[in-house]
Amino acid sequence: MIRKSILLATATFFMATAGSAYAASARDNISIVGSSTVYPFATVVAEQFGKTTSFKTPKIESTGSGGGFKLFCAGVGVEHPDITNASRAMKKSEYDKCQANGVKEIVEVKIGYDGIVVANSKKASPLKLTRKDIFLALAKNVPDPSGAEKLVPNPYKTWKDVNNSLPAAKIEVLGPPPTSGTRDAFVELVMEEAAKGFPFIKAMDKNDFKAAAHTVREDGPYVEAGENDNLIVQKLNANPDALGIFGFSFLDQNTDTIQGSFVDGVQPTFEAIADGSYPVSRPLFFYVKKAHVGVIPGIQEYLTEFTSEKTWGEDGYLSEKGLIPMPDQERQQYQSDVKALKPLMMK
Amino acid sequence: MNNATANGLPPGRRAIDIVNAGLSKRYRRERRFRLYGISAILASLLFLSFLFGSIISKGYTAFQQTFIRLDIFFDPAILSQESLTTANYPGVVKQSLRQMFPEVTTRQDKRMLYGMVSNDAAFQVRKLVLDSPEMIGQTLPIWVAADDDIDMLMKGHFDLDVPESERRINDVQLAWVDRLQQENRVEKRFNRTFFTAGDSREPEQAGILGAVMGSFYTLLVTLLLSFPIGIASAVYLEEFAPKNRWTDLIEVNINNLAAVPSIVFGLLGLAVFLNFFGLPRSAPLVGGLVLTLMTLPTIIIASRASLQSVPPSIREAALGIGASKMQMVTHHVLPLALPGILTGTIIGMARALGESAPLLMIGMVAFIVDIPGGLTDSATVLPVQIFLWADSPERAFVERTSAATIVLLAFLIVMNATAVILRKKFERRW
Incomplete structure (x- = not known):
């Protein structure tokens, strides 16, 4: 009797594992890692995004800027994060590592100052x-x-x-x-x-x-x-x-x-x-993996939410949390770059 | 007399006299010894009551939340039929606040006024309108959650004797709150959100359900894996394995694993489950696998001790009437050892429930709003939620941190009590 139930439990578990391994190949929430300084701002945007759209709320880990780049540049695919937050610009060495691992096109978004x-x-x-x-x-x-x-x-x-x-x-x-x-x-x-x-x-x-x-x-x-x-x-x-x-x-x-x-x-x-x-x-940034846009649902919309005036503008809700907005011109510049998903070039 | 001389005692002095002479000293020692024991227990009780006292006194207020009654006018001008999902619901809430306080005109004061209610109010209105669009055009009283600062004020967490510039609530806001109270528009109610919502950056909207579900799925995986594997290894090692150098080595290693710091299992999980097998980050599945590694030694050791306590006569009797070794184990030894095995398992599970360090490495320390619905959904667990809230700047998270701790402690007490009851009920002595 006990042996049977143990067998049954094990079998159920392996079925569940197999089933979920299949499910993992199609992740439906955005995965964000990176700086603990950007974390309080990114979480607010993520929560708003989750509430006002039909997409799932992005998951945000606070790993530090360096740790975020390490995870971000590990490769392309659902098991790697889509976005990394950073309280400094990406370094050349990190960019090279990204390139070497197949993360070719990266969109840089400056969100404001701290x-x-x-x-x-x-x-x-x-x-x-x-x-x-x-x-x-x-x-x-x-x-x-x-x-x-x-x-x-x-x-x-x-x-x-x-x-x-x-x-x-x-x-x-x-x-x-x-x-x-x-x-x-x-x-x-x-x-x-x-x-x-x-x-x-x-x-x-x-x-x-x-x-x-x-x-x-x-x-x-x-x-x-x-x-x-x-x-x-x-x-x-x-x-x-x-x-x-x-x-x-x-x-x-x-x-x-x-x-x-x-x-x-x-x-x-x-x-x-x-x-x-x-x-x-200092400026604060986040970086987006272009190869994931269109694959993971909602990235484009998350970018739109983040770069809209009601979020990062002079009276946006991020300014209430203490983020210093960029000047109007710079904001418009980044907004149009993000819309076009202009990749970062580093020689 | 004779035996006194036989014992070599001086005449006229019996053994009992010597005993009597030292008796009061012995009694004193005995009393002191007991006193040490009692004071040790008292000291630990004192620490425990201090811990519980400070957590409960800080946390009980989080089970209540301040609500404000607003007369919301569902303005047809704002809520046009064609775009009900994306209409300007914050505007509806702001409008009703402005109507209640028509004297507020400056931009800064208006911002302060809008800040009195949670920004969840707009979503509440949105849900009402989407559920029953016929409300549009009417004015209805709606209870909405107050902002966390107002909530803290109502619960008396702000010292109002300090100068205005040194508090989070200024005199203007105080006057508004007073007026709302006089109009019976403020009420403290049971904080349902705390038990039905996931994490949030706004304290008044934050809840523990997401973390509780994450803990549930993680422990489910842990239990389904570690219980059968643990029993199987214990039974083999105890009943079948030959006693040689190899089994000794295995035994030493199992005992060693039980003492390995839990963060090491997290590193192992990162290297094996995430990087090698490519399982998803932040998933309860991986968390469960890592915690399985951590609880397995505990369960194996407890199960072996419990199997050992079954008397050999039962085994011999079973074998003597012709049972096979497997029948002996499954029909007789295992059922008798099961209460002890269950106790060990529950204690191992309780330890896994309170663990956060190994989950750090596999991405379960994260801001997750949605409530996980399966083994591979992103999730976090109760102790991690407590850690994340303890790190948040908003003052209202202090009481929520303690409240989440109370919930975690309640779970632990229930689990440990179950272990004690099981043992008491099914324990057999020989």
């Missing part, structure tokens, strides 16, 4: 920083304070040491770990730019420059707080002297408790990031 903010609790007053201040406070090696043209281990303990006009509070910055796309962008947009302001660092050869500009100090003032921005916000509330580094959308959600610091005289507001006067902002 500002990176340096914020603190509203219990303290907002800081007026420059990128040079941030570099001097956070780099592992900084130019000798005595004026000699060499790098010394970072001696600064308080913001006042860095710049006399700043308060005498201890330097304590909570930020993302090196695996994060936010960290990459922060290093590139703030640290590197500031390092270029020192002629002797700028004159270094490429590798030395990178080492000087990209290395963040490890002696305590910079605290790697993990990828959970919620946690950073809570810690800022508990410690008014601390600063935190994260995406603008998080500042936007928590304006009741935290405030963005001025960077080079500009406060990170929606308008300042949109018109480009706030210096620390």
Whole structure:
């Protein structure tokens, strides 16, 4: 009796497996992977898309930009994702890998901008920083304070040491770990730019420059707080002297408790990031596999939903979630490129 | 007297005197020993009640949701017959809000006003109109879900004593809510959405049904595979296999597998099931296969222990009256060992239900709105849903995270209680 039921169960299972293996050859929902920064925006669009059309809601995995490209470029076919989100542009090496695996035509869609903010609790007053201040406070090696043209281990303990006009509070910055796309962008947009302001660092050869500009100090003032921005916000509330580094959308959600610091005289507001006067902002993208359009149902319609004014426009629902829209002209440009599925060319 | 001398004790001092002298000390030790035990139990109960207390006190409010009554005018100008599926339903909701608060004129205030109700309201209206188009032209009272910020306010999660700039709800919105309350337009009801919807980015529309169904399909696959395979291996190893170096090696390996961190099984699943066999990502089928690998050792070990506890006399009696070895196993040993095997299986299943790490590698940590309807549909599971919500910035997800944890704990308690009852009911002692 028991043996029979075991046999029956096994048989049923294998039939189910065979049946579903057949079903898997025709996937009917869009599969999206990629950046955790784009995830909160993409999920909102996906949900709207699922509700307002007859297509299934796309599935979105948050794998990070690099992990997303790896999955995306693995090949063409239903078992590979159709779209990958990225908080940076595709690299040449990733493009080559895509080509080598048969992913020939890729459509690049820029969706808008995300500002990176340096914020603190509203219990303290907002800081007026420059990128040079941030570099001097956070780099592992900084130019000798005595004026000699060499790098010394970072001696600064308080913001006042860095710049006399700043308060005498201890330097304590909570930020993302090196695996994060936010960290990459922060290093590139703030640290590197500031390092270029020192002629002797700028004159270094490429590798030395990178080492000087990209290395963040490890002696305590910079605290790697993990990828959970919620946690950073809570810690800022508990410690008014601390600063935190994260995406603008998080500042936007928590304006009741935290405030963005001025960077080079500009406060990170929606308008300042949109018109480009706030210096620390980066574009966000997603990439579409052209070979899947028309094979997986709904990709074309998802693209239309994403690139419509009510989604990514000035008053679109993505702007309510903290995405900074592109200027009108750029938006129209991408909209028509997406309509024509213009493939990305990288030489 | 004689035996005192025989024991070598000084005269006049009996053995019982020595015992009596040390007796109170022994009693004290005994009491201390018991006290250690009791305090250990009390400590663990304390931690447990702390855990349950904090989860339940944070989570119980999520089972209620604030609703607002709107007088919706199904405006024939907006809802023209030919395009009912794509009509401007948000416009209908906005219009009724504007009519209720005619004094709101500036653009910013209007946006705040529209933000008071969930954007699901428009879909609710759409469904009503599509179901019964004869409503068009009438004005009807409709209860719609409030936005998550209003919901948090009604549940008292916002401290209203802090200055206006430091809260999510400003004074204007507070005044609106007060007015709605005076008109009896605000009500807290049981949150059905939480049990009937899939995931959503809007807390008031998010539910756990998708994750529960995903867990169900995943566990179904796990059970169908690991139960027969586990019993078959246990029976063979215990009843048929010769005792030699090879079976020893197998035994050591099974015991080892039971202690391997679960993420390793996820990596294995990624390499074998996804990359080699090309099974779909994020599917409960693959999740079930991976969890099968993880629960198999538990089931095999429990089944073997249970088979061992069947006395050899039963086997010998069966063989003695001419039963074949297979008949001995299927007619006598297995039925007697089954309660123990079932207990082991249920405990293995309970562990699989609470597992999230191996599923990370095979793409089950994903935003999935649609409720899975089969083994190869994209799905996520309960612990993963809890993890995803815990990471969301919206404050209303805090209580939903705890509420989902309560549901998960309820499932675990039911499963473990079943295991205990089965054991109590069918257990035989020899």
